[in-house]
Amino acid sequence: MIKIKTWGKLALVGLTAATLVACGGSEEKETAKVEKKAEVINWKMVTTWPKNFPGLGTGAENLAKSINEMSNGRINVKVYAAGELVPALEVFDAVSRGTAQMGHGAAYYWKGKAPAAQFFTAVPFGFTAQEINSWIHHGGGLKLWEEIYAPFNLIPMAAGNTGVQMGGWFNKEINSLEDFQGLKMRIPGLGGEVLKKVGGTPINLPGGEIFTSLQTGAIDATEWVGPYNDLAFGLYKAAKFYYYPGWHEPGSTMEALYNKEAFEALPKDLQLIVRAATRQANAEMLDEFTALNNSALQTLINEHNVTLKPFPDDVLSALKKASTETLEEVAAADPMSQKVYDSFKEFGAKVRAWHEVSERAYINARELE
Amino acid sequence: MIKIKTWGKLALVGLTAATLVACGGSEEKETAKVEKKAEVINWKMVTTWPKNFPGLGTGAENLAKSINEMSNGRINVKVYAAGELVPALEVFDAVSRGTAQMGHGAAYYWKGKAPAAQFFTAVPFGFTAQEINSWIHHGGGLKLWEEIYAPFNLIPMAAGNTGVQMGGWFNKEINSLEDFQGLKMRIPGLGGEVLKKVGGTPINLPGGEIFTSLQTGAIDATEWVGPYNDLAFGLYKAAKFYYYPGWHEPGSTMEALYNKEAFEALPKDLQLIVRAATRQANAEMLDEFTALNNSALQTLINEHNVTLKPFPDDVLSALKKASTETLEEVAAADPMSQKVYDSFKEFGAKVRAWHEVSERAYINARELE
Numbered sequence: 068m069i070k071i072k073t074w075g076k077l078a079l080v081g082l083t084a085a086t087l088v089a090c091g092g093s094e095e096k097e098t099a100k101v102e103k104k105a106e107v108i109n110w111k112m113v114t115t116w117p118k119n120f121p122g123l124g125t126g127a128e129n130l131a132k133s134i135n136e137m138s139n140g141r142i143n144v145k146v147y148a149a150g151e152l153v154p155a156l157e158v159f160d161a162v163s164r165g166t167a168q169m170g171h172g173a174a175y176y177w178k179g180k181a182p183a184a185q186f187f188t189a190v191p192f193g194f195t196a197q198e199i200n201s202w203i204h205h206g207g208g209l210k211l212w213e214e215i216y217a218p219f220n221l222i223p224m225a226a227g228n229t230g231v232q233m234g235g236w237f238n239k240e241i242n243s244l245e246d247f248q249g250l251k252m253r254i255p256g257l258g259g260e261v262l263k264k265v266g267g268t269p270i271n272l273p274g275g276e277i278f279t280s281l282q283t284g285a286i287d288a289t290e291w292v293g294p295y296n297d298l299a300f301g302l303y304k305a306a307k308f309y310y311y312p313g314w315h316e317p318g319s320t321m322e323a324l325y326n327k328e329a330f331e332a333l334p335k336d337l338q339l340i341v342r343a344a345t346r347q348a349n350a351e352m353l354d355e356f357t358a359l360n361n362s363a364l365q366t367l368i369n370e371h372n373v374t375l376k377p378f379p380d381d382v383l384s385a386l387k388k389a390s391t392e393t394l395e396e397v398a399a400a401d402p403m404s405q406k407v408y409d410s411f412k413e414f415g416a417k418v419r420a421w422h423e424v425s426e427r428a429y430i431n432a433r434e435l436e
Numbered sequence: 437m438i439k440i441k442t443w444g445k446l447a448l449v450g451l452t453a454a455t456l457v458a459c460g461g462s463e464e465k466e467t468a469k470v471e472k473k474a475e476v477i478n479w480k481m482v483t484t485w486p487k488n489f490p491g492l493g494t495g496a497e498n499l500a501k502s503i504n505e506m507s508n509g510r511i512n513v514k515v516y517a518a519g520e521l522v523p524a525l526e527v528f529d530a531v532s533r534g535t536a537q538m539g540h541g542a543a544y545y546w547k548g549k550a551p552a553a554q555f556f557t558a559v560p561f562g563f564t565a566q567e568i569n570s571w572i573h574h575g576g577g578l579k580l581w582e583e584i585y586a587p588f589n590l591i592p593m594a595a596g597n598t599g600v601q602m603g604g605w606f607n608k609e610i611n612s613l614e615d616f617q618g619l620k621m622r623i624p625g626l627g628g629e630v631l632k633k634v635g636g637t638p639i640n641l642p643g644g645e646i647f648t649s650l651q652t653g654a655i656d657a658t659e660w661v662g663p664y665n666d667l668a669f670g671l672y673k674a675a676k677f678y679y680y681p682g683w684h685e686p687g688s689t690m691e692a693l694y695n696k697e698a699f700e701a702l703p704k705d706l707q708l709i710v711r712a713a714t715r716q717a718n719a720e721m722l723d724e725f726t727a728l729n730n731s732a733l734q735t736l737i738n739e740h741n742v743t744l745k746p747f748p749d750d751v752l753s754a755l756k757k758a759s760t761e762t763l764e765e766v767a768a769a770d771p772m773s774q775k776v777y778d779s780f781k782e783f784g785a786k787v788r789a790w791h792e793v794s795e796r797a798y799i800n801a802r803e804l805e
Binding site: 133136137138139192195197198200201202203204205206230293294312313317334335336339343344347349350351353354355357358359360361362364365375377383387414417418419420421422423424425426427428429430431432433434435 | 565704729796
C-alpha cells in the first residue's frame with residue numbers, strides 16, 4: 068500500500084521518467100518517511116472517571132501513557148475525564164460508534180445494554196481479584212466477554228482491579244438482618260439487587276451526589292470503593308459512620324473498551340503493545356490499591372473516628388443466600404447471562420476448591436498464634 | 437534527526453545536479469536499510485527450567501515471544517533451557533557477564549551471592565502473590581531488589597508467580613512437631629532452614645534427582661511446586677504419599693534478569709516494551725496456575741490415591757515461630773538483608789492489617805453456611 072501511494076505521489080512531483088528510474092528507490096524511502104509521520108494514530112480515550120480520580124482515573128491515564136510511549140508515538144491516546152467529551156455513562160456508546168477509539172470504565176455500568184456484562188466487574192460472594200483474573204485469562208471468561216461486546220463493535224479487556232471493596236458506610240450498626248429493613252443505601256448493580264432481597268432500598272446515585280445525600284439523610288448508607296478512594300472522597304465528613312468489610316464487590320475489574328475497527332486496523336505489533344499495556348495497567352492498579360488501602364484505613368479510624376465493624380455471620384450468610392438467588396434470576400432472564408453464569412459457576416467451584424487448600428488455608432494459618 | 441534528513445533530500449528533488457546527490461541519498465538509504473537489518477538486537481535468554489517445563493518454563497518462552505512480537509522483530513530473544521547454554525544455577529553469572537542478555541529463574545537461587553535476594557522469591561509465612569506484587573511495585577521492593585543486583589550488572593523484574601505452593605509430599609502423616617524429627621526432606625532456601633529448626637534435615641536436590649531419591653527412601657519427603665507441576669512431574673508414582681498445604685512459599689515470584697548494559701542500550705520504547713512484556717508474563721503465570729491447579733489436585737486425589745491432609749494448627753504455629761527466628765538470623769548476618777527485611781516487615785504489617793478486613797475477611801465470609 069505504501070508503495071502504491073509512493074508512486075502516486077512521485078507522479079505528482081512531475082519529474083522526468085529518467086529521474087524516476089534513477090531515484091525511485093530514494094523517493095520511495097522519502098515518501099515512506101513522510102507517510103510514517105502522517106500515520107500517527109490519534110486515539111481518544113473516554114472514561115467514566117472524574118478528572119484525576121485516584122487509582123481508577125489515574126490508572127486510565129497511565130494506560131494511555133504506556134501505549135503512547137511503548138508505541139514510540141505511533142499511537143497517541145488523549146484521555147478525557149467523564150463529561151469532557153461524553154458523560155460517564157455514554158462511554159460504551161461513544162466507543163461503540165467510534166466517537167472515541169477506546170474507553171475506560173467498568174462492565175457493570177452497561178448492564179442495561181448487556182446484562183451479562185456485569186459478571187465481568189464483580190459478583191457478590193464471587194471471585195477475588197486473583198480469581199477473576201484467572202477466569203478471564205485462563206478460564207474462558209475473556210472469550211465470553213468478547214462475545215457479549217462483539218455486537219456493539221467493541222473489544223473488552225481487563226484494565227485494573229481494586230481488590231476487595233469495602234461493604235460500605237452506615238449511619239447505624241448492623242447487628243441483624245432486621246437492620247437492613249427500609250435502609251436506604253446507595254449501592255448499584257447486583258449488590259443493590261441483593262440488598263433489596265433482604266429488605267433494603269437500593270438507590271443509584273452518581274458519585275458526585277453521595278456526600279450531600281448522606282449529609283441530608285436522604286440515604287442512610289453508601290458503598291463506594293475502599294479506604295484509599297473513600298478517604299480521598301471525604302465520605303467520613305458527611306456523618307458519624309460505621310464502616311464494614313465487603314461482600315458485594317470482592318475484586319472489581321475495571322475494563323478497557325476498544326472500538327473493534329480501530330483496534331483491528333492496527334498492525335500486529337501495535338495490537339500486542341495495546342494488549343500488554345492494558346494487562347500491565349490491570350496488574351498495576353491492584354498493586355497500588357493493595358499498597359495504599361491500609362494507610363487510608365488507619366487514617367479513617369485514627370484521625371476521623373470511623374468505627375470499623377464486621378457484619379455478624381448470620382447477616383453474611385443471609386446476604387450470601389440472597390446473592391445466589393439474585394444471580395439465578397439474572398441468569399434465567401437472558402440466555403447470554405445464563406451462559407456466562409454457567410462458566411462463572413463451573414470455574415468458581417474449581418478455583419474455590421483450590422483456594423480452600425492454598426490461599427484460604429494459608430492466609431488463616433498465617434494468623435495462628 | 438529523521439525529519440532533517442527527509443527535508444534536506446526533498447529540497448533536492450527534481451534538480452539535475454542534485455539528482456546525483458539524491459541518488460547518493462538512495463545509497464545512503466540502502467545502507468540505512470542494511471544497518472536497520474543489522475540492528476536486530478539478538479538476545480539470548482538462559483533459564484533455570486527444564487525444556488518445556490509447564491508454567492515456569494513455558495512462561496519464560498511466552499515472555500520471549502511477547503518481546504519479539506511487540507518489538508516487531510527489533511529484538512529477537514532465543515530461549516535456552518537449563519543446560520543448553522549454561523547449567524540452571526549459572527544463569528545469574530551468565531547474564532551478569534553478558535554471555536546471555538537475559539535470564540529467567542527465581543531470586544532465591546542466588547542466595548549464595550546475595551543473601552537478600554531470597555526475600556524476592558518467597559518467605560515462609562510471608563507475602564501471598566498479591567502482596568509480594570504490591571510490595572515489589574508499590575512498596576519499595578523493586579528499588580531494593582535493583583540495589584542488590586546492581587553490583588552484578590543486573591536488573592531484576594518480577595516475571596511470574598505460582599501462587600501458594602504446596603507444603604509437600606510426605607511418606608507418613610505429620611501429626612505433631614515430633615514427626616519432623618530426623619525427617620529428611622528436599623526443601624531448599626528459607627523453608628529448609630525452618631525445617632532444620634524444628635528438627636528435620638533439609639536436603640537440597642535438583643529436580644531431576646527427587647523422584648529416585650523418594651523411591652529409594654533416600655529422602656522421606658519433598659516439596660516441589662503445586663498440583664499442576666507436581667502431577668506433571670509424576671511424584672505421586674514414587675511412593676504412597678500424604679500431600680500437605682503450604683506455608684513456606686506462599687506466593688513465589690519468578691524473576692527475569694536483564695544484563696544492565698544490554699537493557700540500557702535499548703531505546704526507551706524497547707525498554708518499556710520489555711518491562712510491559714515482563715509484567716504481563718508476571719500476571720499471566722499466576723492466572724495460569726490459579727486456573728489449572730485444581731484439576732491437577734483432583735486428579736492426584738481421585739486417580740492416584742494421594743491423601744490430602746492439613747498440618748495440625750500447633751505444627752503450623754511452631755513452623756511460624758521458627759520462620760520468624762530464621763528471618764531474624766538471615767537479617768542479622770548481612771546489612772542488605774536487614775534493610776530488605778525491615779521493608780518486608782513494615783510493608784507486611786500494613787498489608788496484613790488491610791487483608792485482615794479485605795481478602796481474609798471475605799474469603800472466610802464466602803465459606804459461611
